[in-house]
Amino acid sequence: MKKLKYIVVACALGITGCATTAPENLFQVAETSLQDRQLQSRFFETNNEVELLSAGVAVLQDMGYSIDETETKSGVVTASKTVDATNNAQIAGAVLLAVLGGGNMSIDSQQQIKVSFVTLPSKNNKNGYLARATFQRIVTNTQGQVTKAETMKTEELYAEFFNKLSKSVFLEAQKI
Amino acid sequence: MNTLKIALFAACLTLITGCATTHDARILGADNQVELRSMQTRSFDTSDKTIVVRNVISTLQDLSFVIDKADTDLGTVSATRLYNGNKVRMTVTARPSSSSKSVIVRANAQYNLKPIENPKIYQDFFSSLSKSLFLSANAVE
Numbered sequence: 001m002k003k004l005k006y007i008v009v010a011c012a013l014g015i016t017g018c019a020t021t022a023p024e025n026l027f028q029v030a031e032t033s034l035q036d037r038q039l040q041s042r043f044f045e046t047n048n049e050v051e052l053l054s055a056g057v058a059v060l061q062d063m064g065y066s067i068d069e070t071e072t073k074s075g076v077v078t079a080s081k082t083v084d085a086t087n088n089a090q091i092a093g094a095v096l097l098a099v100l101g102g103g104n105m106s107i108d109s110q111q112q113i114k115v116s117f118v119t120l121p122s123k124n125n126k127n128g129y130l131a132r133a134t135f136q137r138i139v140t141n142t143q144g145q146v147t148k149a150e151t152m153k154t155e156e157l158y159a160e161f162f163n164k165l166s167k168s169v170f171l172e173a174q175k176i
Numbered sequence: 177m178n179t180l181k182i183a184l185f186a187a188c189l190t191l192i193t194g195c196a197t198t199h200d201a202r203i204l205g206a207d208n209q210v211e212l213r214s215m216q217t218r219s220f221d222t223s224d225k226t227i228v229v230r231n232v233i234s235t236l237q238d239l240s241f242v243i244d245k246a247d248t249d250l251g252t253v254s255a256t257r258l259y260n261g262n263k264v265r266m267t268v269t270a271r272p273s274s275s276s277k278s279v280i281v282r283a284n285a286q287y288n289l290k291p292i293e294n295p296k297i298y299q300d301f302f303s304s305l306s307k308s309l310f311l312s313a314n315a316v317e
Contacts, residue, residue, distance in 0.1 A: 022287035026264065027300040033238050040237070073248035074229050114256070116243035118233055132234070136242045136258050149258035151240045 039155060041132040042162045042173035049075055049119050052129055055169035056117040062164065065115065075119035075129075085111035085139050106141040108148075113137045130176065133161055206291070212284075215295040218302045218313035219278045225251050228270040228279045231308045238304060241266065262288055280316060281305065 030036070044052055049072075056077050057067060065079035085108040094105040113135060120130045135157060139148035166173040206212070220228060225248075232253050233243055241255035241264075251270035256263065266285040273280050283301055285292040292298070306313040 020288055020290060022264070022285075022290075022292045022294060022297060024294060024296055025300075026259070026287070026292070027239055027285075027297050027304070029238060029300075029304055030240070036240070037238060069245050071246040071248060074226065074233060074246050074253075076233060076243050076246040078243055078245070114242050116237075116255075118237060118243060120230055120234055132237055134237055134240070134242045136256070138258065146261070149261045149263060151242075151258060 036153065037132070038176055039153065039158050040134055041130050041176050042165070043122060043125065043128055043130055043176050044166075044169065044171050044173060045125075045128040046169070046171055047127070049121070049129055052119050052131060052169060053077060053117075055165060056119070056131065056133075059161065059164045059168050060115065060117065062168075063161075065113075077117040078115065079117070080112065080114040082110055082112045085109060106143045106145070108139050109142045111137045111139040111148075113152075131162075131165065131173075133158065206293070208293075212293060213282070214316070215293075215298050216284050217280060217282045217316045218306075219273060219280045219316045220306070220309060220311045220313060221278050222309070222311060223272065223276055223279070225270050225272055225279050228281060228309065229253060231305060232268045232270060232281065235301070235305045235308050236266070236268070238308075239301070264292075278314075281313075 046052055053070070053072060053075055057070070057079075060067065060077070060079040064083075065081045067077060067079045069078045070076065087108065090107040094107050097103070097105045114137070115133060115135045117131065117133045120132065122128050122130050135152040137148070137150060137152055138146055141147050162173045201207070222228065229246065229248050229251055233246060236243060236253065236255045239257065240259070241257040244254045244256055246253045252267065253269075254265070254267045256265050258264075264285060264287055266283060268281060268283045270279050270281050272278075281302070283298060285297070285301075302313040
């Protein structure tokens with residue numbers, strides 16, 4: 001009878017093991033979509049899209065990114081960088097665990113950040129362009145395992161990015 | 177008792193082999209290509225491919241994608257979305273129809289290691305795209 005249980009468990013594992021299909025609501029627009037758009041976009045009063053794009057490239061370079069792809073005809077720039085991801089709280093936790101004899105705990109070691117910067121002629125105001133930036137990151141730990149894979153949505157990040165961009169383009173970034 | 181065990185074991189084996197697709201299908205794609213193509217394709221009544229490409233890009237951004245590559249001449253856009261530790265890769269192409277009166281958009285996406293074959297998911301994408309374009313998405317024969 002015990003063996004039968006094991007077989008049932010193995011069967012259950014077999015079923016869950018291959019169920020990694022995409023959730024049905026994957027491409028449904030999130031409720032926060034409008035807020036995200038406002039967070040990630042600014043309006044610039046200019047008729048020169050290429051100038052705006054090249055200002056974006058300059059800001060990304062200032063921030064230490066390397067440019068991966070550019071396409072001026074549809075206003076796309078993508079850039080990426082890999083940087084340190086250690087944070088003091090995690091290191092303290094790992095040290096404490098080691099002191100208590102808990103052995104080796106893996107901590108976040110590096111993060112790969114990717115950003116796309118897109119310009120779009122504004123539909124509401126013909127005298128300008130919308131610029132939208134989206135940041136995402138993959139964090140890996142000291143053992144090379146992925147611990148986080150996410151879209152970055154912190155307000156300060158985008159505020160700072162557009163602050164730098166408006167300085168670079170000599171235009172004022174207007175909230176949408 | 178023994179027969180029951182054997183039967184369960186056999187059922188288990190079928191389950192395991194059942195989800196392991198053959199080597200060729202993983203590289204060359206599944207056999208249901210016609211079905212897939214129809215769920216992944218819509219046509220939009222416009223002759224301006226560039227506008228379609230730009231709206232594809234902004235729709236993808238609305239869905240939290242980061243654009244990896246875009247080529248306006250070819251009409252291709254590739255993007256990646258990181259979602260609760262999962263990776264969604266998507267390529268969207270826009271090409272003029274043979275009559276040049278409409279633009280045909282095809283989207284295909286992959287969720288982690290598996291292609292997305294759920295029509296509902298593609299429907300949601302095309303519905304967002306058509307809202308953004310102010311055009312209705314028509315099925316392609």
